[in-house]
Amino acid sequence: MTQLAYLSWLEAARKIRGRELSSVTYTKTLLDRIKRHDGQFNAFLRLQKDEALAAAREAERVLASGARLGPLHGVPFGLKDIIDASGIPTTAHSKILADNVATRDAFVTSRIKAAGGILLGKLSTHEFACGGPCFDLPWPPARNPWDRRMYPGGSSSGSGAAVAAGFLPVALGSDTGGSSRHPASMCGIVGMKATYGRVSRRGVIPLSFSLDHICPITRTVAENAALLEVIAGHDPEDPASAPYAVPKYLAAAERGSREGIKGMRIGVIRHFYRKDLVAHPDVDAAIEAALEVLAGLGAVVEEVTTKPLGEFADCNQVILLSEGYAVHREWMQTRPEDYAVMTRAKLLPGAFLSAVDYVQGVRNRPHFVAAIDQLLEKVDVLVTASSMDPPFLIDDEEAKARCYPRQARAPFNLTGHPALALPVGFTEGSDSNPPLPLSMQMVGRHFDEETVYRVAAAYEQATPWKDQHPPLDK
């Protein structure tokens, strides 16, 4: 049971293709696990049990006929509930859209279905991918599988919790100021925000048009790379979609595992987590240990500096709040009571920013892009913190408010560079407090996700973190 729950989707797909594993058995196993445990974690907003089993039976029938749909043939997946799947509601975890039934698949949904994926359900999010975790919504917030008292990160909370808990091998999230990398960091898994334009946003409820990204969330780097390969690519219906061919990301990750990273250059932006903000000592120590591993693999690690983190964060905020309020103004005027208190508070500053504030932010943006580009002229990837703190109690209001600015993810939404969060260890833990995941971030050049995956896979192979799972079965 546990073995199937934590089976890599690449291995599951291989076994399904080879008729060693039935897609129906696999799907049933995951559904049983969700039934047994998700009452504690609230990862799912909606489970498509009958539809998923029917799709699994169909996947087996197709396979028996000698055909093959694609790399995800017979493999279950989940969607953050801001991503459309035809015929079922996309609620954005909000009372406002409780009855919003999608009439068409989002680009990414259709890509995964075409590759043979089986939609298991829609996953919990912060309301409209903003604010949260909130307890005054129609559905409760997701909780952290490592310790259900803890926050799982957000806004792609259900995606992170479900993948870490072994409910699903893969899920999609979104990321506007770090919303996929945050749950990946808090849940001890892998979240990739690819280059802006790499993955279509069509059919996904917007938060901030120029900062929104759709992201693969998985337990390992190779699985993440392979899933990005499925969802990336040009979409003429997304005006920001880049018309570039999709590289072989899985091959890049495998190259990292096979050939290593000897001689590659890694720049560390330490001032983000030591000066501009001061990370929790466990986070700092885990990143330093990870850098030693990278150096031990033959990489050349050097410290680099850029603009202060706060300048990136402010520019990101002015754009996010302005674009976000443009999406929400009408509902804020006509249905303010239907938002959670926290979501309303998060969106409201956008009402008071001027058009000039927004334009100044957008005029400054290219300077931030250039600042990161400049660093990446000298190094292959950048490393910095993702979250400044380990997971905290989900009902600790002070910690919740503190966590939003205590991160170094938003700079890369602003600049559009690919950024991946991956596990780098655990807090020590005690009898009453289980160890909790720690993470770091790797950042690459625009449209060079391959190098990020290569370095991340080499690191992952050299460390034991990917084999650690939450204690659900103990």
Added chain:
Amino acid sequence: MATTEQSDDEAQLQSRARELGLERVLKIDRDKFIAALSAAQNLSKRIARPRSLYDEPAHVCVFPDRSAKRGDEA
């Protein structure tokens, strides 16, 4: 005197809410309305000014050369 200032502040707040169509928000969540106003004012002061008169906004929408062959179709 203090009472006059308070009523001036209140009138300004009501006027701002009216301008923005947010009277209901002010009514149900006065503290957060004030906090949001203050947060936006601080953010507006804090964001860096553009360096040059010629700094162009980062445009989101691009107009691709439709005659060019797209990578995915290559």
